Amino acid sequence: MEFRLAGPTDRKLVEDLWAYCFEPRENPFFQWYFSAFYKPENVLMGFKNREMACLTHLNPYKLSLRGKKIPVSYIVGLATHPAARRGGVGGKLLSAALKEMRRRKQYLNILMPSKAGFYQHYGYEMYCHQWKETIRLEELRPLTDKTVRFGFVNNTDQWTYLATVYDAYTRSVSGYAVRDEASWRSHIEAQLAEGYIAVAFQDDQPIAYVFYSLGGETIVSGEFVYSSWKGKRGLLDYIYNHRSQGKIFQWNEGLQDQSYRFYPDGKQGHETMPFMAGRVVDVKGALEQIPYPKGAEGVVTFHTEDPLAKWNTGSFTLAVKDGMGCVTAAGADEAEIFMPIGTLALLIFGAVDVNGLVFYEKLRGSDAALATLDEFFPRTNCYINEWY
Known part of the structure; x- marks a missing residue:
């Protein structure tokens, strides 16, 4: 498949697939979205045999995460044409979207899933319920x-x-x-x-x-x-x-x-x-962008696997001092903690603490390393109410 950002001449294609999968053109929200909010440069399109097969909107947002403003992409309107479904197109589109977000230095991603189970398979986890x-x-x-x-x-x-x-x-x-x-x-x-x-x-x-x-x-x-x-x-x-x-x-x-x-x-x-799922776009970028608790200090090495972004699969060392993190690559035999990429997202967003993730078998490691990780990522009260 080939992927590219939409251009001015692609508007009809974008509107047609939205109207087919979501609201009809006469819907007030449809009229408002495409007249006042839509920007072609934020739409990633996928083509198969020169025919558009899928697309998604990468709307830029800033989240307040642990007290700091962080740029993210909010994926909305992810749609696959019926003729292209059941061929793994959705996963390919998400992978291409992660590459584009990484290029934009948006190291975290949010998404409101219609079916959470579909996206969990690709490294998304629910960080906010209402x-x-x-x-x-x-x-x-x-x-x-x-x-x-x-x-x-x-x-x-x-x-x-x-x-x-x-x-x-x-x-x-x-x-x-x-x-x-x-x-x-x-x-x-x-x-x-x-x-x-x-x-x-x-x-x-x-x-x-x-x-x-x-x-x-x-x-x-x-x-x-x-x-x-x-x-x-x-x-x-x-x-x-x-x-x-x-x-x-x-x-x-x-x-x-x-x-x-x-x-x-x-x-x-x-x-x-x-309500909202979160995902890590880039391990190093995300962990060096977020703030850490005052007084938290230490080093921990972890291994993670990412089904969509090969740059996130591997072992990383996170060193925290003075509220800032520094991430370097590590050898596989150095890892003290093991977790999938979705678990790292839950820690970053603060939806679940280390003890909870250990209990649910989403995280394992030595007691000393887990204690350090818990110091870095205390649980928070999460809230968001964006719909598009």
């Missing part, structure tokens, strides 16, 4: 707060209302997308193409916001963010006032939220939803 809450509107009443006031965001100039709340919400988590003015304006445009944005205020201070859509029995929220318990209750009060327009409210929020303990019936409508 709570998925589903509650009948009538049952929201004990959780509401009528002392806040509400306003609508109806243009992109109001982005600072949302940014204030988002920054407070993400202060104690890792793995989330860093949003600047341009990305906020993009998010607002995308949401207003499909639904509404409401903001809760305490006096003149924004304390919560919700992206939501109407039109069915279930009112669905695409983003539900708050800086305080009062803000969350205020949003639920706002949604409760829609009882003539819906019967059920469904929203997602970070696993760090524990307020489900205080719901009228915590046994119903409360479940986890796998």
